[in-house]
Amino acid sequence: MSSSLILSSLPSVTTVLLVISSFTLFVVFYIRSKYSYWERRGVPTPREVDVPFGHTKDLFFRRTPMTFVFQRIYDELEGHKFGGFYQLTKPFLMIRDPELIKSIFVKNFSHFHDRNNKMSEEMSSLSSHLVSLTGQRWKNVRYKLTPTFSSGKLRAMQGLMQECISELADYLDKATADGENSEQNVKELMAKFTTDVIGACAFGLNCNSIRDENSEFRRIGRLIFKPSMGAHIRSICRTLAPKLMSYLKLRSINPEVEQFFWTVLKDTVKHRESNVNKRNDFLQLLIEVQAEEIKHTRSNDHQNGDQAETRNGHAKNAIETPKDILFTDTVVASNAFIFFIAGFETTATTLSHCLYELALHPEICAKLREEVESVKQLHNGNLDYDAIKKLVYMEAVISETLRKDPPASLLVRRCTEAFKMPDTSLVVEEGTTLFVSIYALHHDPKYFPEPEKFKPERFLGENKDNIVPGSYIPFGDGPRICIAMRFALYEMKSVLAYIVSNYTIHTCEKTSIPLKYNPRSGLHSPLDVWVQFKRIVRS
Numbered sequence: 001m002s003s004s005l006i007l008s009s010l011p012s013v014t015t016v017l018l019v020i021s022s023f024t025l026f027v028v029f030y031i032r033s034k035y036s037y038w039e040r041r042g043v044p045t046p047r048e049v050d051v052p053f054g055h056t057k058d059l060f061f062r063r064t065p066m067t068f069v070f071q072r073i074y075d076e077l078e079g080h081k082f083g084g085f086y087q088l089t090k091p092f093l094m095i096r097d098p099e100l101i102k103s104i105f106v107k108n109f110s111h112f113h114d115r116n117n118k119m120s121e122e123m124s125s126l127s128s129h130l131v132s133l134t135g136q137r138w139k140n141v142r143y144k145l146t147p148t149f150s151s152g153k154l155r156a157m158q159g160l161m162q163e164c165i166s167e168l169a170d171y172l173d174k175a176t177a178d179g180e181n182s183e184q185n186v187k188e189l190m191a192k193f194t195t196d197v198i199g200a201c202a203f204g205l206n207c208n209s210i211r212d213e214n215s216e217f218r219r220i221g222r223l224i225f226k227p228s229m230g231a232h233i234r235s236i237c238r239t240l241a242p243k244l245m246s247y248l249k250l251r252s253i254n255p256e257v258e259q260f261f262w263t264v265l266k267d268t269v270k271h272r273e274s275n276v277n278k279r280n281d282f283l284q285l286l287i288e289v290q291a292e293e294i295k296h297t298r299s300n301d302h303q304n305g306d307q308a309e310t311r312n313g314h315a316k317n318a319i320e321t322p323k324d325i326l327f328t329d330t331v332v333a334s335n336a337f338i339f340f341i342a343g344f345e346t347t348a349t350t351l352s353h354c355l356y357e358l359a360l361h362p363e364i365c366a367k368l369r370e371e372v373e374s375v376k377q378l379h380n381g382n383l384d385y386d387a388i389k390k391l392v393y394m395e396a397v398i399s400e401t402l403r404k405d406p407p408a409s410l411l412v413r414r415c416t417e418a419f420k421m422p423d424t425s426l427v428v429e430e431g432t433t434l435f436v437s438i439y440a441l442h443h444d445p446k447y448f449p450e451p452e453k454f455k456p457e458r459f460l461g462e463n464k465d466n467i468v469p470g471s472y473i474p475f476g477d478g479p480r481i482c483i484a485m486r487f488a489l490y491e492m493k494s495v496l497a498y499i500v501s502n503y504t505i506h507t508c509e510k511t512s513i514p515l516k517y518n519p520r521s522g523l524h525s526p527l528d529v530w531v532q533f534k535r536i537v538r539s
């Protein structure tokens with residue numbers, strides 16, 4: 001073929017330019033129409049939008065921690081009860097007003113009962129847990145698991161908790177032997193302690209994280225929360241395009257982590273089958289719920305079978321179909337797993353924030369010590385479950401820590417049934433995702449004057465009564481509030497009581513003031529938190 005023939009068969013420059021400009025125009029109109037979603041509905045948005053990242057560009061590039069990205073959106077929507085924003089081109093709602101938060105999370109829960117992180121079993125074999133379950137299935141599992149955290153069950157766990165505190169006590173004893181002051185990265189030390197607590201209380205296992213630097217549980221714990229590019233991409237996909245996750249067969253949980261938990265669970269259950277000693281941990285309670293359900297289904301089956309026999313002349317065995325059982329092995333394993341991951345990092349982060357504040361405020365620490373000592377005296381030197389409940393100032397110190405630095409700084413709900421926003425003409429469409437920035441609310445001077453100051457008295461007496469409902473929500477709100485709130489508070493009070501009773505806490509050269517935050521972490525989690533412990537010598 002001659003070169004002139006080839007040239008004549010190529011599209012002309014005009015055609016190419018026309019195609020390019022049409023395509024560009026199409027993209028511009030497409031993005032514009034996407035970014036006008038809230039405007040068309042009369043909903044305010046933050047001023048500037050970064051095309052094509054929307055309002056959360058810093059989140060994509062992991063330049064700013066998530067907590068502060070959402071606080072900025074909250075602040076830019078000042079004066080509005082709610083507002084819209086975009087991640088890429090997808091619209092989201094930010095709810096700012098405490099009364100509206102109550103309305104959505106509590107009163108109108110039936111329109112907002114799910115989060116937007118539904119996982120399929122394709123994404124993980126440990127996906128059937130409370131955090132990701134939706135609709136009626138979530139409701140049934142939650143109903144069955146709520147008694148796991150009753151006062152009676154927590155009281156029964158105090159022995160397990162005390163064993164973990166003794167391990168920590170031994171460690172600190174050695175670290176401060178011969179009158180030495182001990183500098184500790186409490187971010188790591190508290191993570192080891194809470195791993196041991198959750199290992200004992202969830203699985204009945206001695207994880208040995210404090211004693212053994214190479215403890216498997218602690219290694220797996222680090223792996224779960226280790227920020228990586230893969231985890232970042234998965235988290236973006238889960239929020240913006242959950243269907244893409246299953247299409248690309250992206251796993252939500254590291255396969256090594258999954259494998260570890262299945263092995264631990266299978267071994268533990270097997271060990272229990274051959275051991276008559278009854279345990280008092282979450283796994284035992286899950287196993288009992290499952291056994292009860294199977295028994296109940298069998299007895300229903302017998303009744304149905306008997307009736308069927310009378311009607312049809314032959315019996316059938318309905319229990320053959322595992323789908324009739326809610327607490328399958330997968331549901332048991334998934335929930336034991338979620339108790340582990342939701343349980344250790346949140347409490348460890350809160351404890352390290354609290355120790356940091358106590359190091360900065362020795363007068364608060366001294367007052368706390370005074371309270372602990374006087375309650376101890378009333379209880380013959382023991383800080384058992386009932387004694388811990390009497391620590392009112394301790395409760396205020398922890399509440400203030402959770403106000404200033406809530407580890408889970410963002411709440412999410414998905415609109416499951418169209419909802420008309422009270423006093424407006426806006427109808428929130430089914431499928432819309434709503435966010436509440438816990439951190440921004442807790443730092444709004446309207447609700448908490450001088451929000452950067454650590455003041456436990458905000459949570460005492462009259463001040464506590466004056467807190468605006470819906471403005472203080474470190475554990476969430478409504479029927480999906482943290483299921484283990486009382487367990488977490490009991491754990492944190494118990495260990496802090498031990499520490500302040502035996503040590504004074506100080507800042508040291510390595511203490512970063514203010515703390516620095518990890519822009520890659522999904523939690524409001526500081527990088528290392530260094531403090532110094534000095535043993536109190538009593539005559």
Ligand code: HEM
Pocket residue numbers: 130131142338339340342343344346347350402406407408411412474475476477478479480481482483484485487488
């Ligand atoms: C300081 C400690 C903790 C904090 C601040 C915390 C905070 C939260 C928050 C904010 C939520 C979401 C609530 C909502 O959407 O309304 C949540 C849910 C949850 N938390 Fe916690 N949590 C803590 C400790 C724990 C512990 C120790 C466990 C387990 C042993 C746990 C297990 C869960 C579970 C399973 C859910 C999902 C509940 C559901 O959807 O039904 N959390 N937590």
